[in-house]
Amino acid sequence: MTVESKLLRLHVNGAPIDVAAPAHWTLLEVLRYRLLLTGSKQGCDKGDCGACTVLMDGRARLSCITLAADAVGHRVTTIEGLVTSAGLDKLQQTFDEAGALQCGFCQPGMIVAARACLDRKPEATRAEIKEALASNLCRCTGYTKIFEAVEQAVRAGKAAHIGGPAAMAPTASATGVAR
Amino acid sequence: MSAAKPAGDRTDSLEHVRSPNRTFGPQPPGERFEVIGKRMRKVDGAAKATGEALYTDDLALPGMLHGKTLRSPHAHARIKRIDTKKAEALDGVFGVVTGAEMPARFGVIPWTPDETALCIDKVRFIGDPVAAVAAVDEETAERAIQLIEVEYELLPALFDPAEALARKDVLIHEGNKHGNVTKEVKLEFGDLAAAFAKSDFIVEDDYFFHGTAHAPIETHVALARFGSDGVLTLWSATQIPHYVHRELAKVLDLPAPQIRVIQPCLGGAFGGKSDPFSLEFCAAKLAMKTRRPVKFLYTREEEFYAHRGRHPMAMHFKTGMTKDGKLTAVDSKILIDGGAYSSFGLVTTYYAGQLLTGPHHLPTYRFHSTRVFTNKPPCGPKRGHGSVQPRFALEVQIDRLAEKAGIDPIEVRRRNFQGAYTTTVNGQRVTSNGFDQCLNQVEVASGWKARRGKLGRGRGLGVAGSMYISGTNYCIYPNDMPQAGIQIKVDRSGLVTVFSGASDIGQGSNSVAAYIVAEELGMRVEDVRVVAADSDLCPVDLGAYSSRITFMVGNAAIHAARKLRTQVQAAVAAEWGIEAERVLLAGGFAFDRDDRSKAISSAKAFQITEARLETLGTTGSYNTPNLGGDYRGGTIGASPAYSYTACVAEVEVDEETGIVTVPHIWTAHDCGRALAPVLVEGQIEGSAYMGFGEVFLEDHDVNRFGLHARPNLLDYTIPTSMDCPEFHASIVESLDPEGPYGAKEAGEGPLHPTIPAIANAIHDACGIWLTKLPFTPAKVLAALQAQKAASGGARNGASGNGAAH
Structure with a gap:
């Protein structure tokens, strides 16, 4: 049909x-x-x-x-x-490093939602991260390591900002946020 | 293989060629652990984080058709007639299949084969599959199944297990010998009457554990191709590819060598993908009929119908204690609501009793569990299979008794600790046991001593303990072959490929296999690749259930890698003219222990070994020792090692609304050696999360017509990021003598105590005992009202009002 x-x-x-x-x-x-x-x-x-x-x-x-x-x-x-010639998005790296990935099925959506959150609030607190991910169900992790992964990216973002604002640029351009 | 010999004969004449199937103890292969116990990334972490990882629904084949299943709208009915002509005539439809074409009965337990791929004579629940279609796209397939005409004769439907037990006039499976009873187990260990007679305190009451679903985010999905070589290949989101392979051969009437089963990346399972499911047979059959690849992807609603979730259990428990806090006896009677088919129910019925005899010493014990059929989606194994429900009842009763005896709930559990290296009352061999350390850890972490009873009305702390199996002695189909196998291949580049039959369902079994082989061969983990769960390529593994993989596949991996390690050490030693024990393998090198400047890469060491010996490749396997009590069912629940967990939950009860919040859950789990601590923590946190959801949010039930009450993720509420407590996981390492490097399970045990710990915390907070899950605000308010009503009268210790707040 x-x-x-x-x-x-x-x-x-x-x-x-x-x-x-x-x-x-x-x-x-x-x-x-x-x-x-x-x-x-x-x-x-x-x-x-x-x-x-x-x-x-x-x-x-x-x-x-x-x-x-x-x-x-x-x-x-x-x-x-989120993967560019510069490599993986910081969140893709921190999700891997923090052990936030078990079955991994929710993770693409979760990482994308976290990216939207950090693009808006680069210094998001845990409470803000929890709220930003509230529409993304994970059945494996209990979210603990997901929160840690996003917080790691926040810390890395702060560090990168000190090094130079260009560090976040590849992601911003990939998301279309960059003007 | 030659004809089977009696088990006793099988080694005698083969000793000279037999490679010992053994365990290797907790110590590292070299001087120290290089990989094991470190905070490693998963081997598939980056692929999952980037979306590269391919799950079954991500696969597509040229010419692929899409399948859809027609399901029963009735809870119990006879099928009088099925007419598929209109569906077949629809443009875009390539094939239709009905149950008559696949009449062979199957079931994951070979003693209870009561399912067919599609219903033939009867439907037994709303959602039971009746016919299936393969069409050019999903929309066409969906239209086609609506054109299938089915004439039903309605039968009375049974939704209440007590009614199903009593009714002899309505039989859900006519051929069943015992009415609607699917399995009944009565086992008694010791003199209960005498034990209760010498008890100072006895509690006896009823508990109810409701049905809950696995709700993996990936639904069931299968893709089949029937090649011109006559080989049927099935890619399926299954956690038991080996059993699927066996049942496909039976149902499709194909020789097993003509079937290849592959489990791609899997999006969560939790026990929900450990039966063979209708779509696997239908995809295969339709691929054979149409000669085109066929994919079935279940909708979320269908996933809820396929179910196999946690069995609802109505549990009557009686437990005794002496005034110094020693448990004297436990006596339980459990009615298990099985739903429409047997599934794993035979095992569930045993597990409901057999897995309760630790970590507390039970001197006498009796259980009587009965599983009955009802006209509801079939229940099966969910994380903590069979034992999560009675554990809730027992741990609440222990707290009730501790209160009567005036003993702190953690202290009472210490006094009953069974200890390590003992045998339980039902004949289970206990090896390592770190439960006492688990209790210590949650006691300290939660600030128990300073805080319990001092948080003020409405806030409380509760504790519970549990044990679980690391695989089981009971192999689902009887055979003398290993339960797990590993094969290793070496490339001259230095790459080692590990072929593992195990199903990585997210728990990280592929990563653990890579870590173990890297550890044994002194390699970098990046140079070890794992190929898993492909019946053409990998040795048989029985599947991801009963928390068996780390223990069994881990031992098989050590076995295979240790052989290769020995070969490499011998060959390099010969090359260098030194003794083999001087050759150390670590960090991607082979080097001389006594002259560490002498070092070659792993790749070079493999080349030397291949030159001096032969093409390199080894195998390893694991089988359980003979275990279990000497009685019928004594091997069910007999495990080579048990994990132990203690949990403390903190709650806040809003007495106006009945809403309970859980700010913290502390879980300490004895997993033997933590081979991969990040993965173990993830299992502990995820288990506590799942238990938490079952207490407050999740309820798998049907309405009065038997229609699933909430077959979607909006109404079947699993916890979101906003709902969850802070989970605090800690690891206790009681090195097990037989586990791989001392490891035991971590995936299921930590769920168990979460639920009773919350119940006990609610009692601590406001003095009510909640005995019927889930703990909805309405139930909390009702219990508080009952407490208020009773507080005017004499305090009699009955359920619901025994508190001294």
Whole structure:
């Protein structure tokens, strides 16, 4: 049963791309099944778990309840987009270092949500981190090591800031926040 | 293999070729541990953090079709007729399958095969799979299953296990010998009447543990391909690829060598992926029928129907104690709500009793557990399988008795500590046991002595203890072969590949295998690669259940790597003209102990070894010693080593709203040697988290029609980052003589005491005993009201009002 597809001009991970997809497809479906960006996960398909979180213009967004058509005209960054030629995003490193990853299935969404938080509040406190991640369910860790990973990134960000503001630039440009 | 011989004969004539299957003790292979016990990154951490890691649903094959399952809308009904013609005729549909095409019964426990891939004659719960479709896309498959016509004859449905036990006129499985009873176990150890007679205090009351779900963030998913070579390959989100392999062969009627089962990266399991599931058979069958790859991805709702979550248990417990605080006897009667199929229920029914005989010394013990079928999603093993529920009842009763005896709850547990190197009343061999140290750690960490009873009304501290198995002697299908195996291959580049049958479900078993092999061979972990859970490539491992992998696969990994280590040491020694014991392997080098300037890289050492010996590759295996009591069921729950946990919870009870908050949970866990402390801490924190969620938030239940009450993650509330207490994990290392470098399990044990510790803390806070989970605000308020009503009258110590606040 083919549903009529629409041609969508998206902007994903720093590049424009044209995608044909059924009009009712979500951004998550287009990312996973058309663009093969399988880092964003489907855990519930109804906005309850957060595993599909991506950045839209730098803000955390649940891609499973966002129509792909609604992403037109916005800059979308997925977990894959946080990796640049400069290497892994600081959060991707600290999640690994802190042991925040068990099964890892929620982590792409979690890391993206944490990135949105730190881009807005580079010195986020634990209370602010908890609140920023409240839409992202993790079933393995009890969140303890996730909080520690984000706090490590906060500390590293402060240290990097002392060294020079350019240290955060690759992430900012990847998220579309950079102007 | 040649024809099987009696077990007693099997080694005699083979001793000259047999490689001993043994354990290696807690000491490092070299001078000191280089990798083990260090705070390491996981081998797959970066891949998971970047989204590179491929989970089953991330895989796609050319020409792949998408499958959907038609499920029963009725809780109990006979299938009179299924007509699939309209579905087959729909454009875009490539295949339809019904139960009649896969009639072989299966079950993860070979003694209770009561499932079929799709229902044939009857449906037994709302959501039971009836037919399946493979189509060009999910939407078409979804439309097609709606075109399948099924005629049902409705049958009375049973949702209450007590009713299911009593009714003889409604049978959920007609062929079952004992009505709706799936398993009944009665075991008695010692003279209970005498023990209760000499008890100074006895408590006897009823407890209820509700159903809870695993709710892994990744739902069930399977992808099958039937190649032109006749090989069926199944990629599945399973934690038991070996049992899936066996059951696929049976149900599909294919020779097992023609089947390859691969478990890709797995997005959480917790016991929920340790049965073979309908979608694995349907994907395979439809791939065979259509000759195209077929993928099934369960929706979140379907994941709740597939279930196998924690069994609801109604538990009557009676426990005695002397006035000096010694436990005298425990007597329990447990009714277990099994749901519609057997699943692991045979084991659950035993575990509900068998795993309670530590860390406290029980001199006499009796349990009588009965599991019954109901018309609900089938229950199975969830983290702490079978023993989390009765542990709740027992640990609350211990606190009630301690209060009567006027003894501090931590002190009373100290007085009953069973100790190390002992045998339990039900015949389980106990080796290492660090429970006393666990108690000490949570006592200090929580400020117990200074704070308990002094926090003021509404705030309290509670404690509980527990034990759990590190794998079990009971192999699911009887055989004399090893329970775990490892194979090692060496490349001339210096890369070592470890082939492990074990399922890494996030707990980090691939990382631990790499750490062990790196430790044994003195290599950098980056130069060890692990290939896992692929039946074509890896030796058999039984699966990620019963907390068996670190212990069993760890020992197998040491076994395989130690052989290679010995070869490398001998070859390098010969090359250098020194004794083998002088060759040390560490940090990516082989060097001479007595002349440390003499060093070569691991790669060079492997090349020398290959030149002097042969192509390099070793195997290792592990099997349990003979364990368990000498009675029917005595091996179920018999483990080569037990882990121990103590937990203190702090609570605040809002007596206006009934809302309980938990600011802190301190958990100390004896895991033997912590091979990877970061992973152990993660298991402790994650276990405490899961227990916390079960106490307050989670409730897997059906409505009066048998429809799942909350089959989504909005209504089935698992704890968010805002809900959780501060989890404080500490590790106790009572080195086990048989564990790999002394290690024991860490994945399931730490969940157990969380729940009773919270119950006991609530009592400490406001004097109420909560006995029925989950502890909703309504239940808290009701207990507080009962307490208030009773406070005018005589204090009689009955449940709900015995407190002295």
